[in-house]
Amino acid sequence: MAKVLVSDPIDQVGIDILSQVAQVDVQTKLSPEELIKIIPEYDALMLRSQTKVTKEVVEAGTQLKIIGRAGVGVDNIDVPAATRQGIVVVNSPEGNTIAAAEHALAMMLSLSRHIPDANQSVKENKWDRKRFMGTEVYKKTLGVVGLGKIGSHVAGVGKSLGMKLLAYDPFISKERADQIGCTLVDLDLLFSEADYITLHIPKTPDTTHLINQEALAKMKPNVRIINCARGGVIDEDALAEFLQEHPDAGAALDVFEQEPLGESKLRGLPNVILTPHLGASTAEAQVNVAIDVAEQIRDVLLGLPARSAVNIPGLTPDVMEKLRPYLQLAETLGNLVAQLAGGRIEQLTVRLQGDLAANETQPIVVAAIKGLLSEALRERVNYVNAAIEAKERGIRVIETRDASIRDYSGSLHLEAKGSMGEHSVTGALLSNGEIRITDLDEFPINVPPSNYMLFTLHRDMPGIIGKIGSLLGSFNVNIASMQVGRKIVRGDAVMALSLDDPLPEGILSEITKVAGIRDAYTVKLSI
Ligand SMILES: NC(=O)C1=CN([C@@H]2O[C@H](COP(=O)(O)OP(=O)(O)OC[C@H]3O[C@@H](n4cnc5c(N)ncnc54)[C@H](O)[C@@H]3O)[C@@H](O)[C@H]2O)C=CC1
Numbered sequence: 001m002a003k004v005l006v007s008d009p010i011d012q013v014g015i016d017i018l019s020q021v022a023q024v025d026v027q028t029k030l031s032p033e034e035l036i037k038i039i040p041e042y043d044a045l046m047l048r049s050q051t052k053v054t055k056e057v058v059e060a061g062t063q064l065k066i067i068g069r070a071g072v073g074v075d076n077i078d079v080p081a082a083t084r085q086g087i088v089v090v091n092s093p094e095g096n097t098i099a100a101a102e103h104a105l106a107m108m109l110s111l112s113r114h115i116p117d118a119n120q121s122v123k124e125n126k127w128d129r130k131r132f133m134g135t136e137v138y139k140k141t142l143g144v145v146g147l148g149k150i151g152s153h154v155a156g157v158g159k160s161l162g163m164k165l166l167a168y169d170p171f172i173s174k175e176r177a178d179q180i181g182c183t184l185v186d187l188d189l190l191f192s193e194a195d196y197i198t199l200h201i202p203k204t205p206d207t208t209h210l211i212n213q214e215a216l217a218k219m220k221p222n223v224r225i226i227n228c229a230r231g232g233v234i235d236e237d238a239l240a241e242f243l244q245e246h247p248d249a250g251a252a253l254d255v256f257e258q259e260p261l262g263e264s265k266l267r268g269l270p271n272v273i274l275t276p277h278l279g280a281s282t283a284e285a286q287v288n289v290a291i292d293v294a295e296q297i298r299d300v301l302l303g304l305p306a307r308s309a310v311n312i313p314g315l316t317p318d319v320m321e322k323l324r325p326y327l328q329l330a331e332t333l334g335n336l337v338a339q340l341a342g343g344r345i346e347q348l349t350v351r352l353q354g355d356l357a358a359n360e361t362q363p364i365v366v367a368a369i370k371g372l373l374s375e376a377l378r379e380r381v382n383y384v385n386a387a388i389e390a391k392e393r394g395i396r397v398i399e400t401r402d403a404s405i406r407d408y409s410g411s412l413h414l415e416a417k418g419s420m421g422e423h424s425v426t427g428a429l430l431s432n433g434e435i436r437i438t439d440l441d442e443f444p445i446n447v448p449p450s451n452y453m454l455f456t457l458h459r460d461m462p463g464i465i466g467k468i469g470s471l472l473g474s475f476n477v478n479i480a481s482m483q484v485g486r487k488i489v490r491g492d493a494v495m496a497l498s499l500d501d502p503l504p505e506g507i508l509s510e511i512t513k514v515a516g517i518r519d520a521y522t523v524k525l526s527i
């Protein structure tokens, strides 16, 4: 039975789903060393934001098939390391959107009305109404940085509160911003105009310290900044200094450069509200993300695709379902052409032909690479790491389409160039979904792939087929089917044989000694 480690607190509903297919161990607050020590025995890891899945953890997780982040941000996981190791990384892109948006809105209103300090003062037996004079958000300008799922929900509520909306997001169209009711502006204008600035961006090299001393200098002296996105998008030292110098300004922060927050000047400031990364902490969000991610882990452990894998771009279950027969075709042809080419492959060309050319290329190309590399890497290569493994091996992959080639309703053509030569294969699907190899090195054939195959390149001359048949018979190899493909009579030809038995050692050299045989290749395929 598969084993799943749950290393941060997740809702019981997630544990119940995982328990349908696996032994589930919940061990939270593990030190990095403890995690590295136990991870080798697990097939899957499920976590929230506390666990740090470093390169060392990934490398120790030799059995890991999937890492599931019960939330949005995967910045606590070394995704490139997981990808290299063929581990699927999944998240829950929408499960906590509302929770995080509502936390940002709660922070905005708390800042405006001094709720945390007023509450504290009453609890200290004080009745200080003057000290907590607030401001209204009505008719104020809300600047939303990052108009994605959370940012657009915050903007929508801001609008219904009567706020004027400005937004900055270089990847969002004007039409989308209009739909939400935001005016798209550049960052400088947003900084200078906004009364409230709320951040809803991922932490990337571009967004790191987006709010720094220079940016703060452009803002109003009473600006209020809310960060429920990611620590590190604000330079905390610069912010602390700004807030000291501008007592009418304020900040409400849920996320920090270091979590848990260590020594920080922010703690002592009266105009700051701090929460311990609570954006996603609602009962509803925790149920949503637990179900979302546990179901994906369950599916992957059952050999099914994950619906929100962050490191298999484009291969959603819908695409997978639609393309499944073509992915199988691509893998088979990839494996076949790798065996024909032999040696080190330097270049793979994948051409989608006919109707197939209308499909998304990427998953089919990845499947072809997977087939190609499975010759060398066996089960180490999968849909997650195929592209990166090819890149690291210096294999140039070229994708092309040609809708004009109409020999079958859709066909796939692969060419591999390598240290030992160059070969090409084409294959197609019949209407019943069966695979046919329809071309080999430009010679037309029509054979189904089988576990054991023999291909020859020979001169088209009388007697040669009989000689090969007798030779195989003398080695007790039964021929299931045989086909010859040629372009001209008595010119060059290929012979494709499907065999019931593996070819014994030594037979290939006997075959190549037959007069008229130029080359012979044995191929094993997983069908
Ligand atoms: N505090 C918490 O507990 C939670 C925090 N989050 C964080 O909130 C952030 C936003 O999450 P979602 O809205 O779900 O993500 P999303 O992917 O839907 O939206 C992010 C938006 O940021 C934009 N963006 C990217 N680079 C940008 C840049 N340089 N400048 C301006 N905009 C840029 C993107 O175009 C996108 O529209 C993420 O960092 C996520 O990890 C999410 C949930 C809970």
Ligand SMILES: O=C(O)CCC(=O)C(=O)O
Binding pocket: 048, 049, 070, 071, 072, 073, 074, 096, 277, 279, 280, 281
């Ligand atoms: O799991 C959590 O509590 C944090 C959520 C979060 O930051 C995210 O989903 O990006």
